Amino acid sequence: MPVPAPNLYPPFNTIRLSHVELGVTDLQRSRAFYVDTLGLQVTEEDASTIYLRAMEERGHHCIILKQTDKAGARYLGFKVYDEDNLDRAAAFFKARGLPVDWVDSPHITRAFRTRDPQGIPLEFYARMDRLPPIHQQYALYRGVKPLRIDHFNCFSPDVDAAVAFWNEIGFRVTEYTEDADTGRLWATWLHRKGGVHDIAFTNGAGPRLHHTAFWVPTPLNIIDLLDLMSTTGWLANIERGPGRHGISNAFFLYIRDPDGHRIELYCSDYQTVDPDHEPIRWDLKDPQRQTLWGSPAPRSWFEEGSLFAGTAPVQSTLAASPIIAP
Structure with a gap:
């Protein structure tokens, strides 16, 4: 099967990938890996969840670690251009018989969850809480x-x-x-x-x-x-x-x-x-x-x-x- 010609005018405008939520079985052990070893920055945490971002990112998080009984990938997040494109994205998935569930996603204005035809769980949104830049705070790099x-x-x-x-x-x-x-x-x-x-x-x-x-x-x-x-x-x-x-x-x-x-x-x-x-x-x-x-x-x-x-x-x-x- 040949590679399809690029679709330069898609039904909605996705800017980029954004974030992933991972289920982990030992939250503090995972914190030691992602924060103390890799060097991701904690933006918020409690007893069950840790939100992380990397040094150039202004969005609240790029990875969420969630304490769970069984490890797994919970969903992949993507950012669209604006709220109109978010509604167009929801309409696209709904028209193809795929689930569209509007969710209360922390630090995100509006978001819906869906799946692609093969079953990958996805989250789409347009606006995430913005944080002050830290890319020149070199004392934080590790x-x-x-x-x-x-x-x-x-x-x-x-x-x-x-x-x-x-x-x-x-x-x-x-x-x-x-x-x-x-x-x-x-x-x-x-x-x-x-x-x-x-x-x-x-x-x-x-x-x-x-x-x-x-x-x-x-x-x-x-x-x-x-x-x-x-x-x-x-x-x-x-x-x-x-x-x-x-x-x-x-x-x-x-x-x-x-x-x-x-x-x-x-x-x-x-x-x-x-x-x-x-x-x-x-x-x-x-x-x-x-x-x-x-x-x-x-x-x-x-x-x-x-x-x-x-x-x-x-x-x-x-x-x-x-x-x-x-």
């Missing part, structure tokens, strides 16, 4: 010095179908992996904000959240984090990297939080704002697809992910396999 949330990656049982839907609402493909034997999509990267991606889809049992990524200043910050994690009790939480992706050209590191939620630290991708930007194709068996330097990912990277609340994953319809590290 850990990997995270600047902003960058993207989500989700396992999808049918990447072609996922791309068709997200393309309809204006997410544009920047790069993709094709299975040469079937001509089907094995993975895709789609954006709204002008980077390589706001959301990506990887073939596998799903939907599940593969990872949430944070943009960091330089590769040296990632090296510093590795030194910190390896000497403060987090060695076993380092999963993959550091390295440079072939796809996106980004320098990366993948780590796991105390509940197994995967986090990517990420920098050095490229700009994609031109409306006639042409997607880059990769073959599934290209050894430089995963890592420019040729190192394959471990099996856990292809098989393990966070379950979405209220959604039972189904097996992929594409059996093709990438190169996997022994």
